[in-house]
Amino acid sequence: MIDLPAPKPDVLARRGEILAGLHALVPGDGVIGEPARLRPYETDGLSAYRQPPLAVVLPRTTEQVAAVLAFCHRNGVRVVPRGAGTSLSGGALPLEDSVVLGLMRMNRILEVDYANRLAVVEAGVTNLGITNHVAADGFFYAPDPSSQLACMIGGNVNMNSGGAHCLKYGVTANNLLGLKAVTIEGEIIEIGGRHLDAAGYDWLGLLTGSEGQLVVVTEVTVRILHSPEGQRAMLAAFRSNEVAGEAVDAIIASGIIPVALEFMDRPAIHACEAFAHAGYPLDAEAMLIIEVEGSTEEQDMLLGRLKAICERFDPISLKVAETAEQSLAIWKGRKGAFGAVGRISPDYLCMDGTIPTGQLPFVLRRIGEMSASYGLQVANIFHAGDGNLHPLIMFDANDSKSFHDAEQFGADILTLCVEVGGCLTGEHGVGVEKRDLMPVQFTPFELDQMRALKAAFDPGWLLNPAKVFPLEGNPALRPAA
Amino acid sequence: MTQVIAPADEAGVAAAVAAAAAAGEPLAIEGRGTKRALLRPVQAARTLSLRNLSGITLYRPQELILSAWAGTPLPEIEAALAERGQQVVAEPPDLSAMFGASEAATLGGLVATNLSGPRRISAGAMRDHVMGIRAVNGMGDVFRSGGRVLKNVTGLDLCKLLTGAHGTLGVITEVTLKVLPATEACGTVMVTVPDLATGVRVLSAGLGSPYGVSGAALLPGPAPRALLRIEEFAESVHYRCGRLREALARYGEVRQVEGEESRSLWRAVRDAEPLAAAPDEAVWRVSVQPTAGPGIVVAAGLPKFLLDWGGGLVWLAGPATEDAHERVMQVARAAGGSFTLFRAPEPLRAAVAVMPEEPQALAAIGARVRQVMDPRGILNPGRIRAG
Ligand SMILES: Cc1cc2nc3c(=O)[nH]c(=O)nc-3n(C[C@H](O)[C@H](O)[C@H](O)COP(=O)(O)OP(=O)(O)OC[C@H]3O[C@@H](n4cnc5c(N)ncnc54)[C@H](O)[C@@H]3O)c2cc1C
Numbered sequence: 001m002i003d004l005p006a007p008k009p010d011v012l013a014r015r016g017e018i019l020a021g022l023h024a025l026v027p028g029d030g031v032i033g034e035p036a037r038l039r040p041y042e043t044d045g046l047s048a049y050r051q052p053p054l055a056v057v058l059p060r061t062t063e064q065v066a067a068v069l070a071f072c073h074r075n076g077v078r079v080v081p082r083g084a085g086t087s088l089s090g091g092a093l094p095l096e097d098s099v100v101l102g103l104m105r106m107n108r109i110l111e112v113d114y115a116n117r118l119a120v121v122e123a124g125v126t127n128l129g130i131t132n133h134v135a136a137d138g139f140f141y142a143p144d145p146s147s148q149l150a151c152m153i154g155g156n157v158n159m160n161s162g163g164a165h166c167l168k169y170g171v172t173a174n175n176l177l178g179l180k181a182v183t184i185e186g187e188i189i190e191i192g193g194r195h196l197d198a199a200g201y202d203w204l205g206l207l208t209g210s211e212g213q214l215v216v217v218t219e220v221t222v223r224i225l226h227s228p229e230g231q232r233a234m235l236a237a238f239r240s241n242e243v244a245g246e247a248v249d250a251i252i253a254s255g256i257i258p259v260a261l262e263f264m265d266r267p268a269i270h271a272c273e274a275f276a277h278a279g280y281p282l283d284a285e286a287m288l289i290i291e292v293e294g295s296t297e298e299q300d301m302l303l304g305r306l307k308a309i310c311e312r313f314d315p316i317s318l319k320v321a322e323t324a325e326q327s328l329a330i331w332k333g334r335k336g337a338f339g340a341v342g343r344i345s346p347d348y349l350c351m352d353g354t355i356p357t358g359q360l361p362f363v364l365r366r367i368g369e370m371s372a373s374y375g376l377q378v379a380n381i382f383h384a385g386d387g388n389l390h391p392l393i394m395f396d397a398n399d400s401k402s403f404h405d406a407e408q409f410g411a412d413i414l415t416l417c418v419e420v421g422g423c424l425t426g427e428h429g430v431g432v433e434k435r436d437l438m439p440v441q442f443t444p445f446e447l448d449q450m451r452a453l454k455a456a457f458d459p460g461w462l463l464n465p466a467k468v469f470p471l472e473g474n475p476a477l478r479p480a481a
Numbered sequence: 482m483t484q485v486i487a488p489a490d491e492a493g494v495a496a497a498v499a500a501a502a503a504a505g506e507p508l509a510i511e512g513r514g515t516k517r518a519l520l521r522p523v524q525a526a527r528t529l530s531l532r533n534l535s536g537i538t539l540y541r542p543q544e545l546i547l548s549a550w551a552g553t554p555l556p557e558i559e560a561a562l563a564e565r566g567q568q569v570v571a572e573p574p575d576l577s578a579m580f581g582a583s584e585a586a587t588l589g590g591l592v593a594t595n596l597s598g599p600r601r602i603s604a605g606a607m608r609d610h611v612m613g614i615r616a617v618n619g620m621g622d623v624f625r626s627g628g629r630v631l632k633n634v635t636g637l638d639l640c641k642l643l644t645g646a647h648g649t650l651g652v653i654t655e656v657t658l659k660v661l662p663a664t665e666a667c668g669t670v671m672v673t674v675p676d677l678a679t680g681v682r683v684l685s686a687g688l689g690s691p692y693g694v695s696g697a698a699l700l701p702g703p704a705p706r707a708l709l710r711i712e713e714f715a716e717s718v719h720y721r722c723g724r725l726r727e728a729l730a731r732y733g734e735v736r737q738v739e740g741e742e743s744r745s746l747w748r749a750v751r752d753a754e755p756l757a758a759a760p761d762e763a764v765w766r767v768s769v770q771p772t773a774g775p776g777i778v779v780a781a782g783l784p785k786f787l788l789d790w791g792g793g794l795v796w797l798a799g800p801a802t803e804d805a806h807e808r809v810m811q812v813a814r815a816a817g818g819s820f821t822l823f824r825a826p827e828p829l830r831a832a833v834a835v836m837p838e839e840p841q842a843l844a845a846i847g848a849r850v851r852q853v854m855d856p857r858g859i860l861n862p863g864r865i866r867a868g
Pocket residue numbers: 044045080081082083084085086087088090091092103123144145146147150151152153154155156157158159160161162163164211212213215216217218338427428464
């Protein structure tokens with residue numbers, strides 16, 4: 001278990017007073033203190049870590065958020081912002097002496113402006129909620145994390161989330177225009193607006209992906225796009241990871257940037273096939289799902305070219321969807337990957353590193369060797385166009401050695417990602433999960449400088465402390481003895 | 482004449498900054514100095530030039546990644562990319578004509594100014610393609626952010642913070658860019674419209690279509706022309722331009738141009754040539770929501786303009802006076818947008834706010850961030866704001 005800072009004894013001692021103070025600011029049922037009702041907030045998508053907070057507060061307006069933050073700031077109370085709690089890196093894990101500031105009641109879509117192709121939404125609107133709201137008019141919000149049914153735009157902004165289609169449409173950071181946010185002092189700030197590239201420092205860029213370290217986001221202005229005329233997928237399976245990697249290179253070299261280019265290794269293919277019966281080739285070592293967009297004729301043209309490229313690499317199986325239904329069938333297994341792995345193994349860790357795409361065969365070989373030496377199964381899903389690798393490490397949470405090994409295995413994989421020129425996290429964030437690996441990627445000076453920037457926003461280290469930056473070397477946060 | 486220090490390696494840059502920090506002496510930071518006349522004049526006896534820190538350090542076409550030292554001239558990068566059929570995505574402008582520069586812009590300068598061309602609306606700004614950065618802070622410490630992969634959320638994103646900071650938070654020494662294949666074909670649908678408001682409606686219709694429009698500009702003239710660009714494979718350009726022509730015929734006379742004629746049109750828009758600013762005139766860039774573009778042109782009351790980014794980027798040119806600048810500031814503010822005084826004679830640039838002031842809470846954070854990155858205040862002091 002990872003070290004957390006020692007709780008502040010004075011804050012724990014004043015629990016009743018703090019609850020009453022919060023109640024005065026967010027009346028009605030907006031403050032939770034009963035242990036049983038705190039339980040749903042004790043963990044997030046990294047469910048191996050659990051810690052009930054001191055209290056949960058669920059404001060409905062930016063002004064209430066500002067009042068809560070000002071109050072916590074005055075009283076030296078730590079605050080953990082929370083959207084839907086789907087973070088896979090423990091970003092929303094509470095601390096014992098913290099107030100969880102949940103944004104889920106701020107779930108209104110405030111405005112949609114098609115002429116300017118933007119929507120203004122509160123932080124607690126779900127990712128899919130935005131697309132659903134504009135879909136009837138032919139529009140969508142592009143970043144599409146697999147958790148899009150549940151995860152919220154405020155969480156997406158703070159994690160700079162990506163999705164299966166970010167090869168073409170970019171990640172969250174590339175699809176934002178403005179934010180309304182509140183500083184730890186309770187000051188409401190507006191960043192950007194309804195226009196592109198405001199002059200001056202790129203606060204929008206710095207805040208995106210800042211994992212709740214700098215401000216609490218209450219409103220987001222996102223860009224929306226008109227949907228393409230249609231999309232269709234194809235499947236190509238190969239004899240080895242190397243050959244599949246060469247096919248990916250050849251696709252990129254041809255000048256085609258597919259909207260999605262997903263890679264699955266043998267264990268992932270088998271897990272997904274057993275679960276979804278999508279017709280995946282079980283004799284393949286590696287499989288690609290490639291999706292293109294456009295009119296039917298354009299899809300035919302692109303899929304024809306992609307098929308010709310894949311044929312050069314002696315595929316075991318090549319299936320081009322003729323219809324939207326066939327396309328869905330190809331995606332079915334991939335989209336159910338988490339459920340599929342969950343059926344094989346009671347528990348799994350979803351890792352998230354990025355590697356230079358050319359390193360894929362080497363990295364998969366090394367992961368295979370590690371899997372054998374740890375005695376833990378792993379299935380690999382890879383956003384092949386952008387190098388984002390998701391190994392799913394299977395373990396048994398009831399066996400503490402198994403969990404410990406799984407964590408160590410994960411750390412070894414992420415270290416390997418950095419060694420081959422990549423990074424610790426492509427889209428899930430550092431959170432608590434990768435916090436203590438940060439020195440693998442950054443020098444002590446680089447970490448200090450980032451900590452100082454965090455402190456420029458939050459001098460007292462009250463906002464989501466104990467995440468992202470190792471505790472070691474941080475005098476503001478002393479670990480519990 | 483100021484003294485110019487032009488180190489040939491990163492360690493030399495770091496040493497120069499450390500020495501300046503120790504002495505408390507400000508440095509003007511530049512690449513080849515092509516945008517020296519942008520924003521406010523820097524008061525510094527010494528210039529730190531990155532011109533000798535030049536060259537491509539890594540290029541992996543299959544990984545869509547290119548790294549180069551900050552002083553690398555853009556044409557060198559574009560030539561290397563073109564050899565492999567790729568391009569710099571953000572389509573940065575060539576402002577040598579506007580600033581009367583005889584040299585080519587450097588990569589570091591383009592990143593520090595976050596200058597993006599027409600493709601901004603579809604593919605993102607310069608800042609969206611900066612995947613990694615090496616830089617020297619105001620104490621002479623070298624640091625990195627990001628990396629050489631396309632997806633990376635590890636730690637705070639200092640690439641974004643430094644991009645567009647005009648050298649005031651760090652001296653960029655190396656940049657890693659995401660690059661993309663250059664498209665096979667380029668077609669432009671041109672609609673002659675009765676007025677600017679109709680023109681922006683045409684651009685909105687194009688941008689709100691399923692056809693992936695990658696440029697949307699409005700050229701001035703007695704009969705303004707709305708331009709919509711499609712960059713795709715030849716078959717798609719043909720098909721999509723056809724659909725756009727059908728959809729837009731009701732707004733005015735429609736024409737289509739292709740190939741080199743189409744590309745040169747967009748080079749001109751990129752470099753703001755249709756603005757036709759006279760050498761003694763001031764130039765402003767105003768960024769607003771696209772539908773507000775025509776109103777900005779009218780309210781600013783300046784003789785020359787050009788609209789890009791679907792109407793959201795308004796280039797203006799006119800007399801280099803405080804009155805004219807005051808009016809541009811007011812109209813940009815009233816429309817909820819942003820502005821920069823992009824080019825002006827030095828006295829005007831020194832006298833006015835060249836970009837919007839920040840609200841107090843943000844300004845306070847900004848001051849603390851500068852304190853972290855450049856505690857002695859020696860990096861391009863005064864470049865973006867007085868004081
Ligand atoms: C099954 C599954 C699939 C997933 N697939 C993807 C995927 O494809 N791509 C991807 O990128 N991620 C994916 N994720 C991870 C996760 O969904 C994203 O990180 C998501 O953006 C988190 O949103 P959330 O609302 O749940 O935020 P939370 O988990 O509640 O919080 C995430 C972080 O942001 C902070 N935060 C939340 N809201 C705010 C706010 N308003 N202001 C300030 N800080 C805030 C929190 O403190 C925390 O650090 C997946 C997760 C699961 C469980």
